[in-house]
Amino acid sequence: MDLPPATAAFVLHFGEMGSRWGINRTVGQIYALLFLSERPLPADEIAQKLGFSRSNVSMGLKELEAWRLVRLQHLPGDRREHFSTPEDVWQIVRILAEERRKREVDPTLTLLRDTLMQRPASAEEAHAQARMQSLYEVISLLTGWMDDVQKLPDERLIALLKLGGRVARVLEATERFQEIVTRKPRRRAAKEG
Amino acid sequence: MDLPPATAAFVLHFGEMGSRWGINRTVGQIYALLFLSERPLPADEIAQKLGFSRSNVSMGLKELEAWRLVRLQHLPGDRREHFSTPEDVWQIVRILAEERRKREVDPTLTLLRDTLMQRPASAEEAHAQARMQSLYEVISLLTGWMDDVQKLPDERLIALLKLGGRVARVLEATERFQEIVTRKPRRRAAKEG
DNA sequence: TTGAATTTTCAGAAATTGCTGAACATACGC
DNA sequence: GCGTATGTTCAGCAATTTCTGAAAATTCAA
Structure with missing residues (x-):
């Protein structure tokens, strides 16, 4: 492997x-x-730097293209295809989230939905269905949230993440506000009464 | 595999x-x-139901224990160890998040931090460091957020997720409120002026 | 067209990972 | 303690995955 040491360490770690x-x-x-590369790289250069066969690199790049994690471009005066990653790390995160969702989460939700349509033939099966139901609900909630925040522009998404758990306080405040506005009396704990 | 069809489908899918x-x-x-099981299962029963060797099941259970994904218990009048998963799916999600973080994210952050301490020996290395820096920032932000919401009780976490992207509106409102309170004049777009 | 440069495909070799049975270790009732 | 039921380990076979080189396909300039 023909790389500066910090780059080599990073490459090996990601491997x-x-x-x-x-x-x-x-x-x-x-x-x-x-x-990490400053410029788009052609496949033969990747093969040389990492010490892989040219064909292995070709297959690897195909897979990365299928994941939409690299893009192909042509540089003037060079016939070879050059590959690069998006500049923006948030862009990469978004793509990863979408692709993993498509490949892993959606098929699981489909399977769960299909199974939950069936009538259980025994108490055991009914229990299994109940478990699947609760799993389905959790995954739905998580992916629904993901869909929602995916729609936010980077700037808002970052603000949201920075706020972290403090969002909960804002929500609490909003809830209390709602309670007051709708004149629904606050519940009291037994000790208070 | 000796299981009702819906259970079998789920088991195969998760495999x-x-x-x-x-x-x-x-x-x-x-x-x-x-x-999916109604009751904790002993290893030999798992082996029988899935058609794996007893030793394979033993190793698998060891791995699941290392991930804290199963717990071991003893049933009265039975010498064998029985295994089960937590009832609560949110509990499972929390454990998964913690373990993946420990195994995958933290080592990556450590590597990045260590590398970023070094002085780059060339323009190429400086560029690679800049890339690692931006990756480091994104991962830090994401994991910081995770830490924060992990601290919320289930009920609040669920409320937060249900709110989804609408949180952004609450934030916008809060920001505007801040602007008013601090008397910082709102910025206007060129067209407005 | 032709042919050189580049990319892709794929059969099979190499490496890795998964799985098993047998041997060994441990725990527990007696 | 003793013996049996249960659990673990691990050497080596099996299955799967990864990787390569050679050949085929494609692309493009002339």
Whole structure:
């Protein structure tokens, strides 16, 4: 591997991380290299820098394209295809979230929905369905939230994340406000009464 | 595999999903089976139901314990260890988030921090560092947010998620309120002026 | 067109990961 | 303690995944 040490460390780390996710080591390393690169790189240069065969790099880039994690471009005076990652890390996060959702979450929701349509044939099956139902609800809520925040512009999303748990306070305040406005009396704990 | 059809479908699906994540097929299936089960199951029963060897199940359960995804208990009058998943799906989500963070995110942050301490030896390395810096910032923000919402009780977390993107409106309102209170004049677009 | 440069495909080799049975370890009732 | 039921480990076989080189396909300039 023909890289400055910090780059090499990052590339190796992402190779390992890649294999903990579904993605394989080669693909993780190619992505990491492109992410750090100053300029778009052609496949043969990637192969040379990482010490992989040209064909392996070709397959890895295909997979990254399928994930929409790299884009292809042509540089003037060079016939080769050059690859790069988006500049903006938030852009990358959004793409990752969409793709993982499409590949992992949606099929799971479909399976759960289909199963929940069936009539359970025994108490055991009824229990299994109840479990699936509660899983379905949690996943729906999480993905619904994701859909929602995906629509926010970067700036708002970042503001929201920075606010973190303090959002809960704002909500509390809003709830109390609602209670007052609708004149619904506050509930009291037994001790208070 | 000796299971009612809906259970079998769910178990197989989670096996596949497991292998898309770092976790392997066996482990995914064991987890899915326990998740749906009405009662805690002993290892030999798991092995029988899924058609795996007893030793394979033993290793799978060890891994699930390391992830804190199953708990072990003893039933009266039975010497065998029985395994179950938490009842509450939100509890499971929290554990998953913590464990993935510990295994995947924290080591990455450490690597980035260490690398960013070094002095770049070239323009190329300086660029790579700048990229790592922006990645570091995004990951920090995301994990900081996660830490924050992890502290909320379930009820509040759920309320927050249900609110989804509408939170942004509350924030906007709050910002405008801040502007008014601090008497900082609202910025106007060119067209308005 | 032609042919050189580049990319893709794919059969099979190499590496990795998963799985099993047998041996070993441990826990528990007696 | 003893013996049996239960749990763990691990060497090695099996299955899967990854990777390569060679060949085929594509692209593009002339």
